[in-house]
Amino acid sequence: MAIGGVLRPGHAQIRVMNLEEGIHFYGNVLGLQETGRDAQGRVYFKAWDERDHSSVVIREADRAGIDHFAFKVQSKSVLSKLDSDLRAYGVNTEWVPAGEMLETGERVRFQVASGHMIELYADKGVVGNGLGMLNPEAWQPMAEKGIAPTRMDHCLLYGPDIEKVEALFRDVLGFYKVEHIVLEDDKTDLAIWLSCSIKAHDIAFVRHAVPGMLHHVSFLLDSWEKVLRAADLMSMNRVSIDIGPTRHGVTRGTTIYAFDPSGNRFETFAGGYQTYPDIPPIKWTMDEVGAAVFYHDRKLTPSFLEVVS
Numbered sequence: 001m002a003i004g005g006v007l008r009p010g011h012a013q014i015r016v017m018n019l020e021e022g023i024h025f026y027g028n029v030l031g032l033q034e035t036g037r038d039a040q041g042r043v044y045f046k047a048w049d050e051r052d053h054s055s056v057v058i059r060e061a062d063r064a065g066i067d068h069f070a071f072k073v074q075s076k077s078v079l080s081k082l083d084s085d086l087r088a089y090g091v092n093t094e095w096v097p098a099g100e101m102l103e104t105g106e107r108v109r110f111q112v113a114s115g116h117m118i119e120l121y122a123d124k125g126v127v128g129n130g131l132g133m134l135n136p137e138a139w140q141p142m143a144e145k146g147i148a149p150t151r152m153d154h155c156l157l158y159g160p161d162i163e164k165v166e167a168l169f170r171d172v173l174g175f176y177k178v179e180h181i182v183l184e185d186d187k188t189d190l191a192i193w194l195s196c197s198i199k200a201h202d203i204a205f206v207r208h209a210v211p212g213m214l215h216h217v218s219f220l221l222d223s224w225e226k227v228l229r230a231a232d233l234m235s236m237n238r239v240s241i242d243i244g245p246t247r248h249g250v251t252r253g254t255t256i257y258a259f260d261p262s263g264n265r266f267e268t269f270a271g272g273y274q275t276y277p278d279i280p281p282i283k284w285t286m287d288e289v290g291a292a293v294f295y296h297d298r299k300l301t302p303s304f305l306e307v308v309s
């Protein structure tokens with residue numbers, strides 16, 4: 001088996017300002033499946049084609065944003081090894097006991113230089129995608145409810161010191177840089193896209209003065225046609241669309257950015273290329289930053305840079 005260590009994004013815990021509105025939005029409009037509620041009042045969701053218990057957890061709070069973003073790792077021994085590697089690297093880690101989140105094993109929690117809380121875990125209860133693992137059908141008719149992405153795919157986080165974040169993700173967690181946007185000095189990265197797989201990104205960061213901010217959590221769709229369908233559903237449901245449907249230069253994905261009722265940006269996207277760790281990072285310069293982000297308009301919108309939660 002070639003893929004090991006950190007396997008993939010596991011879950012995002014997102015703060016919403018009105019829980020009922022959040023449940024309606026994530027359940028009926030985005031079309032995730034609710035899988036549980038806990039004693040703290042958190043509500044758990046998964047995308048239809050995900051097998052693990054939950055990939056989005058929402059909780060009510062006074063301020064929107066992201067509590068933490070978690071990655072699933074290969075095994076408990078990998079989790080222990082990564083914890084000791086993080087400590088040896090000088091990162092303070094904290095073990096969160098199994099069961100603190102529904103159906104989720106013990107988690108290793110730490111803060112990165114951008115101010116974000118990152119977590120690792122090895123175990124999460126399996127609820128399946130409704131198709132089974134033996135002679136399955138091709139898709140689940142129930143999955144047509146709402147936008148119905150197939151999985152929670154990645155997030156983009158805004159904060160300072162992203163070169164330190166990149167070093168930690170590369171040197172300790174085994175990620176590699178797939179693309180980056182370089183500032184006018186031709187040295188300093190404005191933005192980095194990092195992968196632990198063959199996806200064009202599993203997590204991305206943009207340099208920003210305020211630590212710990214969320215730009216978006218992203219959800220995968222099967223096709224450009226489904227991106228268009230998602231835009232139709234956003235309009236029907238009066239969802240605030242930030243931009244799109246359009247295409248990114250970075251990763252080549254087709255995309256829409258929009259906001260949940262609390263102002264957390266989310267993305268629904270399709271496509272993007274596959275990559276491997278031996279391929280050098282693609283570099284974008286500031287004179288083409290517009291095309292890097294929005295390939296058709298070739299210019300950035302102020303909201304894309306300024307609005308975060």
Ligand SMILES: [Fe+2]
Pocket residue numbers: 154155156216218267
């Ligand atoms: Fe994205």
